[in-house]
Amino acid sequence: MLTRRHIRVKVMQCIYALIQSKDDSLQKQEKFLKVSIENTYTLYLLWLSLFVEIQKRASEQYRLSAKKYLNDTKQNYPNEEKFIKNGLLLQLGQNQLLKDELSKRKLDNWYLNEEYVKLIYKAIVESDLYDEYMSKPESSYKEDKELIIELFKNIIAPNDKIYEYFEDDKLTWIDDIPIVNTFILKLFKKAKGNESYGYFLPKLLKDDEDMTFANKLLSKTLLKNDVFEKEIEGKTPNWDKDRIAEVDSILLKMAICELLEFPSIPEKVTINEYLEIAKEYSTPKSSIFINGILDKLTKEYKKDGKLNKLGRGLL
Structure with missing residues (x-):
């Protein structure tokens, strides 16, 4: 029933809820994610x-x-x-x-x-x-x-x-x-x-890997928040981080997480997925802004050998 894009949206909602509540408990957010999906x-x-x-x-x-x-x-x-x-x-x-x-x-x-x-x-x-x-x-x-x-x-x-x-x-x-x-x-x-x-009565998720993907995407994005934030700042020198829409910031960090932490997902799939989510959940110009930053980062990661993609990947 739920596709990987839907799962990504669920993770985004969890991270947004965490920011709004100022609750940094990863365990609570993992529970919230599980309940939200169910x-x-x-x-x-x-x-x-x-x-x-x-x-x-x-x-x-x-x-x-x-x-x-x-x-x-x-x-x-x-x-x-x-x-x-x-x-x-x-x-x-x-x-x-x-x-x-x-x-x-x-x-x-x-x-x-x-x-x-x-x-x-x-x-x-x-x-x-x-x-x-x-x-x-x-x-x-x-x-x-x-x-x-x-x-x-x-x-x-x-x-x-x-x-x-x-x-x-x-x-x-x-x-x-x-x-x-x-x-x-x-x-x-x-x-x-x-x-x-x-x-x-179809399955909610295609298989157990979908839930593993959801939990890993949530935990890795949260645990490496500061690292990913610096990655974004490095590509937006003319932007104060407070001026970047909160949802855009979350989506960028999730996308960076996928690029670096999920070798089975091709970078094109990751970028396309987050651009589509941005079009639906953020500002009218968000997809252009996000695409520009991810394009720069992808080229940099390839040059530095950080993108180790394997296989065709999954949506």
Whole structure:
């Protein structure tokens, strides 16, 4: 789920948090990093559980309307149970591995905050997407999942109340939301009607090396902070270090750390990754500034024999 770029962002956030809190405990930051990475998966699971609760809400509303013989023009569809029996929603709702994971992590957020489920469900049944879908008596699995994808893109994910809920719950989720949402859309698009339970519970990290990379990048950057700071100052003689944006400074130190401490990662990969992160998280001109400094340092390191790169490296 998480790429190396996402991991780099997590490390950047940890270092930034350390600077803001003035807490120089490496152990605390390593713990914060681990929790921050794991919380990304929690966010993913909460999104899936929201779909499960939406399906439950639809089932309950259908049961009540049938029992009370409610007259509602929005209910006059050729197949009133079509949304309830949506193939993708049923896959999620009947997924025992997902149920077990939610139970193990005690993720009953939507049960405790059912007003959000009601809010989203109301927006869904009032939408043109829902009306068009329900107007046809039958649908294929492909059409079922296309509806859920469109509802997620246009109604569920953009909902301000849901966004505020996630923001209030965990601050780091603000940066995780686009990552997780994009992953969910890709997962749903590739889903098939006969997927195993495990399909919807992918690994958070590709392998143990990713966590090793994260911890090493964090610890080496922090432990050699003064050394890397001097490297930057040497390439910015006309800049007071206080004038360099804090995020730029962090990204530069992380990039220098990768150049010198990670022989399996090609310098081009390192530079490109940090330029892309700078474009998203720092000032408009940051990527140009960072590129100039890293270009100078790379040439210097090659000349001095400090760049000992091996193999093709990993993103």
